[in-house]
């Protein structure tokens with residue numbers, strides 16, 4: 001994840017090599033009783049759209065998610081910057097997703113479990129005040145339509161705006177953050193298509209840490225994502241989970257591999273279904 005005020009802090013490695021397809025991952029999943037598949041949504045399972053509430057999955061993804069959700073041996077986790085229930089709303093086309101998958105929304109600050117229980121990281125007064133001030137400032141520029149107030153953070157989306165408007169928002173928000181936010185618990189972060197104010201104690205890395213901590217050491221796990229916000233998750237995955245950058249073009253990343261959506265993504269999900277399903281079938285017979 002790129003932190004605007006200190007973007008030089010962490011150097012990412014070069015662009016990762018292409019996912020080799022033929023991997024011992026599949027036989028290891030087949031031989032084990034459990035695997036964890038963590039997936040980002042926007043840009044990973046679904047193409048970007050200016051109309052954010054119409055960003056539905058790539059064709060073929062809903063069927064694969066439904067098959068994964070149906071497998072007892074797979075813990076299916078969605079980790080997104082979107083609010084959890086909003087993401088669930090975009091996945092109503094996937095039978096059983098709400099009952100079988102868990103969703104970490106707002107960059108891991110919300111957790112919606114498959115039994116419908118829900119938790120949210122508490123937001124401090126100072127954080128709330130700064131987010132309100134930014135919201136007002138963007139409204140003053142006549143661009144309040146770009147603001148997304150999430151349960152515990154504030155995102156400003158500039159996909160589709162002309163560069164001048166984008167620069168106006170960017171500079172106004174940075175100035176306000178320098179004046180009021182630098183010493184707060186909030187970070188100002190870039191993502192693909194905007195800028196976001198979020199707690200220093202939140203991020204997809206926190207979600208990945210927690211998810212892996214709930215599993216036995218050595219569990220077979222993978223995290224797939226596309227954005228700068230996924231870099232934290234890739235770093236947290238380390239050697240404990242396979243990390244894959246999902247993008248049309250590769251870029252510098254901490255991910256171990258890169259694959260191209262949607263075809264290679266569908267193939268990857270199919271292989272996971274097949275490997276984990278083979279285990280279930282053996283158990284049944």
Ligand SMILES: [Mg+2]
Nearest residue numbers: 040042043227
């Ligand atoms: Mg994404």
